[in-house]
Amino acid sequence: MKVSVIGGGLGGLLAGAALSKDHDVHIYEQLEIYGGRFTNLPYKGFQLSTGAFHMIPHGPTGPLASLLRDVGANVDIVKTNPEATFMTKDLKQIPFRDFNELLSAASRSRIPALVMRTVTHKKGNVADMVWNDPEWLAIADSCCGWALSTTAQNTPASEAVAILTTTRKYGTPGVPMGGCKGVVDALADVIESNGGSVSLNSKVDSIMVEDGKAAGVVVGGERISSDIVISNIGHKLTSRLYDGKYLEPKYAGVINKVRPSAGIKIVLAAEEPLVGHPAAMFTPYTQRVNGINEVSHIDPSLAPEGMHLTMSHQTMRTPDVQKEIELGLQDLKNLFPGKKYSVLMVQSYRDDWPVNRISSGFDLGNLTPVRGLFVVGDGAKGKGGIEVEGIALGVRNFLDIFDKAY
Missing domain, CATH: 3.90.660.50 (Polyamine Oxidase; Chain A, domain 2)
Incomplete structure (x- = not known):
């Protein structure tokens, strides 16, 4: 099949690399670099990242590392040691697992109840889950802010429970050697070695739709036919690329509400x-x-x-x-x-260049109202996935849908 991918960010590269072994994959990236918010900017001898923190939340054992191995991308991911720390009020560091040292006796007494809630609590938000206790909220806000760019109050409890479950399964962070660019370069190499391409400075003007099905893309005025189209620019921006008559009212209402x-x-x-x-x-x-x-x-x-x-x-x-x-x-x-x-x-x-196109816990999945048009990336993360791990889980979900449909 001929596959057109809109956007050469991590999600687009992962999906493209996974399909390139058996299909004709072409990625169109409007910037002069691929990787989106997951690559490097060289500056004064430093390798600064365009977004992510040169860190993979679940290291060499997590969903992203697994998908990289499956598509044949050669990336060395080294686990961090320690797993994480907290900075105390008096500016001392303590191991992450010793977080109870941050709490008063009264707040500490709630630990057994919170352990149960991290397995069963699915209603409300994380602030509710920690009883809006100021001491617990300080910890929760720090973790939600670092991992998801959210606060405890605007993070669904159900998503937090799923993330904790994923963390227990896959473990703690790691650093990809070469930083973010080490990952996206490896993916681009896979795509090109399989006969695909990553075209830079190539802005997609529109998505062609025929009889309710994606038929290709228009790039720089050129019509390029394809069997399926994958978008890595989020649901909202993707919807602006095809005829509004295919935009179902319910779907339009949802994508306009998500933040x-x-x-x-x-x-x-x-x-x-x-x-x-x-x-x-x-x-x-x-x-x-x-x-x-x-x-x-x-x-x-x-x-x-x-x-x-x-x-x-x-x-x-x-x-x-x-x-x-x-x-x-x-x-x-x-x-x-x-x-x-x-x-x-x-x-x-922020805006059209945010941390996540849709905040964690509110992702809309891979499907769109147009048949053969799919969304991957940080608006279609898999449940319980932190940042790039969520992108990898979302791409896995897309691949399952693709395999069943085609």
């Missing part, structure tokens, strides 16, 4: 380690920053010799981007008093 998750990343350069290890350090006692990592401990090639690459992340709590950035920068000063570092880059992710 992306927005976040801010601040990238630091330092000669001495700020975090001191490659894993995530959660920061529950800040104004904005939810967590920080320092992956150059595992892959020194991500920073110049003798330097460290440190990245913080925070969910956006207000639309005032400049104010949110200022609060994040102040948090970093408070977290690392007396430490010498410089700010390499500040990135905001």
Whole structure:
């Protein structure tokens, strides 16, 4: 079959690589680089990422690593040690599993009940799940903000339970050698070695639909026929590419209601380690920053010799981007008093370039009202998948649908 893929982000590359062994796959990317929010930007000897944190949530044993192996993408993923830490109020780090040390006796007494809730609680949001207890909320907001760019209040409890189940199954994070670019380069190599292509600076103008079925794409005025079309640009942007008569009212109502998750990343350069290890350090006692990592401990090639690459992340709590950035920068000063570092880059992710096109727990799946038109990526994540793991689970779901239909 001839397959056209709109967008060369991680989801599009994963789907394209999986199908390229047996099908004729062509990916059309409007930017001059592929990878979307999952690749590298070289700057002053550092390998800065366009979005993700050079980290794979479940390391070499998770859904993304498994799918990479299945499609033949050669990526070395090294597990982090420790798995994660928390920064306490007095600026000391404790192991993630010792989170009870952050709690008062009263809040600590709720641990057995919360353990049960992490298995059975499916109603409301994460804030409800932790009884809106301020001490528990600080921890929950830090974890939700770092992993999902959401708050405890706007994260469904059912999704949190699914994520915890997935984490128990697959384990803790890892760092892909070469950073995000190491992953997407390997996928592009698979596609091209199988006879497919990844075309850059190639914006898809529209999706051709005949008798309710996707018939191809129009790129730069050229009509390119295909048997199926896969979109990696989310449900809303995809719907703008085909005739509105195929946009079912119910579906249109849903895609107009869903909201992306927005976040801010601040990238630091330092000669001495700020975090001191490659894993995530959660920061529950800040104004904005939810967590920080320092992956150059595992892959020194991500920073110049003798330097460290440190990245913080925070969910956006207000639309005032400049104010949110200022609060994040102040948090970093408070977290690392007396430490010498410089700010390499500040990135905001929102609107049509968000952290997730649809916030975790509200994903719309792979199907569209048009037969033969599918969506993959961060608007079609699999349930219980954190960020890129969710993208991989969503691509797995798509592949199951594809196998049954074709």
